[in-house]
C-alpha cells in the first residue's frame with residue numbers, strides 16, 4: 508500500500524507518460540471512467556495493468572517508485588494464489604468438479620491501483636459509480652479510509668476497512684458460471700473532503716477468447732411432455748432453466 512501511495516505522490520510530469528485513454532494499453536494511468544465522453548467525471552485516478560503471467564507484463568509497469576515492480580509483483584503473485592484458493596473452495600461449495608476454475612477460466616489477471624484524492628464537494632460526484640465487476644472474482648485491499656459501499660436490499664452500506672483483510676467480490680462471470688447461485692454485488696465508492704484513499708484491486712478473469720456459460724452441473728434439465736391427442740406425435744421438449 509505504501510508503494511501504491513508513493514506512486515500517486517510522484518510529480519505529475521513523472522506520471523504523465525503513463526497517461527492513456529486507450530483501454531487496449533497493457534499498463535495505463537487514467538482518471539474517472541471515460542473522461543472524453545462522460546457527463547460526470549468520477550473522483551478517481553487509477554493505474555491499471557495486466558499482472559499474469561507476471562513475466563509477460565511486468566516490463567510495462569512503472570519504473571518509479573523504484574521498488575514498484577518488486578513489491579507489486581510479489582503482491583500480485585500472492586494475491587493470485589489466494590484468489591485461486593478461494594475459487595477452489597467456491598468450486599467445492601457449488602459441487603463442481605475440482606479444478607473447474609483452473610486454466611482458461613482464471614488465466615487472466617488485472618490490477619487496479621485506485622486513488623481517490625480529497626474531494627472539495629463530495630455531494631457533486633462519486634469516486635466510482637454503482638457497478639458490479641465484470642470479471643470472475645475480485646480481491647480488494649483497502650487499508651484505513653472509508654469509501655467503499657455495497658448495495659443490499661436497496662440500501663447502501665459502508666464496508667469498514669479491517670486491518671489485514673481483503674474484500675472479496677463475486678463478479679459477473681462467477682454469477683454466470685454458477686447459474687445465479689452466486690450473485691455479483693453492486694458497489695460504489697464515495698469521496699470525502701479530508702483525506703485521500705488508495706486501494707489495490709486484483710481482478711482474476713477468464714482468457715479473452717474463452718466462452719462463458721453456466722456450468723452444466725448447475726443447469727436443471729426439465730423434461731416437458733406436452734399433453735396432446737395423439738401420443739405418437741408427442742415430442743419431448745427439454746428446457747434448460
Ligand SMILES: O=C(O)CCC(=O)C(=O)O
Pocket residue numbers: 619621635640647649654655694696706708
Ligand atoms: O476502490 C474501491 O474501494 C473499489 C474499487 C472498485 O470497485 C473497482 O476498481 O472496481
Ligand SMILES: [Fe+2]
Pocket residue numbers: 638639640694
Ligand atoms: Fe468494483
